[in-house]
Amino acid sequence: MAEDIACNSVVDDNVEEVTSKKIIKFNPPLYKQRYQFVKNLVEQHQPQKVADLGCGDLSLLSILKYRKCVKELVGVDINEGRLKWNGSRLSPCVGDHLDPRELDLVITLYHGSVLEKDCRLLRFDLVACIELIEHLDSEDLARFPEVVFGYMSPAIIVISTPNSDFNSLFPLSVFRDSDHKFEWSRVQFQTWALDVANRYSYSVEFTGVGEPPTESEDVGYCTQIGVFRKKAKTVESDVLEHHGEHVYEVVYTTSYPSLQQINYRRRVVVYLVYREVNKLRRRYQVSLRRHALEPEPADPGNPRKFVSDLPVHTLTEADKTMATTPQPFCIGDKFYVPLKRIIAYPRLGYLCDNVEELRELLADSIELNRDESAVKVDLCHCSDYC
Missing domain, CATH: 3.40.50.150 (Vaccinia Virus protein VP39)
Structure with missing residues (x-):
């Protein structure tokens, strides 16, 4: 867009003092x-x-x-x-x-x-x-x-x-x-x-x-x-x-740096997994408080399942997709999120072709359960009390 303005002539950054004509000033330059x-x-x-x-x-x-x-x-x-x-x-x-x-x-x-x-x-x-x-x-x-x-x-x-x-x-x-x-x-x-x-x-x-x-x-x-x-x-x-x-x-x-470089891709994957696992852990804690339940004693044969507190009518298509994946669960004071669920998140699924690759990227950075099928974290974290 050009405008007529008196006194000066401006083309890009060039200015010449004149009085005979109006200038053309462009916006944006x-x-x-x-x-x-x-x-x-x-x-x-x-x-x-x-x-x-x-x-x-x-x-x-x-x-x-x-x-x-x-x-x-x-x-x-x-x-x-x-x-x-x-x-x-x-x-x-x-x-x-x-x-x-x-x-x-x-x-x-x-x-x-x-x-x-x-x-x-x-x-x-x-x-x-x-x-x-x-x-x-x-x-x-x-x-x-x-x-x-x-x-x-x-x-x-x-x-x-x-x-x-x-x-x-x-x-x-x-x-x-x-x-x-x-x-x-x-x-x-x-x-x-x-x-x-x-x-x-x-x-x-x-x-x-x-x-x-x-x-x-x-x-x-x-x-x-x-x-x-x-x-x-x-x-x-x-x-x-x-x-x-x-x-x-x-x-x-x-x-x-790019996600094509293994070190950067690993860093992003670890961050995203921590974020999603922590969200689920906190939602599980809210669910426990709402139902006035306490964590059961450690019983590998009877883990407490994750219960979503989201109303059915508020579920998005992504939520419905996640509902078909293995659900998080709790054993004693430990909270577990299956890798098959984690890789179902679109962003993580894009970064990792399969569960095996996800497991390799998490190695030495995030603790897994014994058979390496799920991420394992403490149900209660010190930051929860801050």
Whole structure:
């Protein structure tokens, strides 16, 4: 959404003092709209390998690292100092260790030019070039398609660039950024994009972000975007991947904890089992108090069964499913929850394929009964009296 505001001209973070025209201010800011566009594209297509060419301050990568589908994130930029300075923004935080991702994630930052061929950038699902091409001179722009479309050849390429048709609304007589080598009209960008798509067997759709103010719709979006999709896969990349060169310098790399890693999966499973067993134990204690019953003496042949205090009409489908599983029981001052019941909880069933795997993950962390068929805990815990 764009608004007219007097005095200044603002495109992203660029401000120039003027008095002859009103400014266009975007809400959300234009750079956020561009990142949101890529984020939406990732959510739509669920790519596992994503690269940001000309990644700058890593803002886009910082957003994409939270997408559950992504397993590999790569950033490439010519400014080595900026990569080193901002790299720590991509490091896992405490929350990432407490609540691990479903899938592994590796993030790598490379110092290098998008005009260089590095085989580590092959076979990507999506490559983003956000506000990049306008920084290339004519010679470099001529080489760009050969490297990105021809060599890297990802499944999807998204390219954004300023729309010079929109510039008539700005009180500027020069480009939006002093480093821009050109700014294309919609016709110029689409002509270039269609030619590149045809040469490298891609289709392309045009859209943009940064809507113009009312009654100025004819200028189009402030930022124009082309989304290129590969028409057919080739075998060339497979050959190049094994014989290509590593020309980029690794500036930073990190990996995130995930449930695919056995130590983290065990930690989550143990936590969930403790939580569910403790809930059942407390419900059992409430049931005992309501029925004015005391725990019976230890009698392995006559355990006290768990009695649910939930009214039948309040039972959910999950509750009804759990009702068909082996029920918790009490023997003396010990409370038992069968593993077959525990694995029936959706989250635990997702993390463990079967009872045997659940038993292995709980080993040395949670006490089981003699035949290892149930979790065993004290019926009363010191925390109950706190």
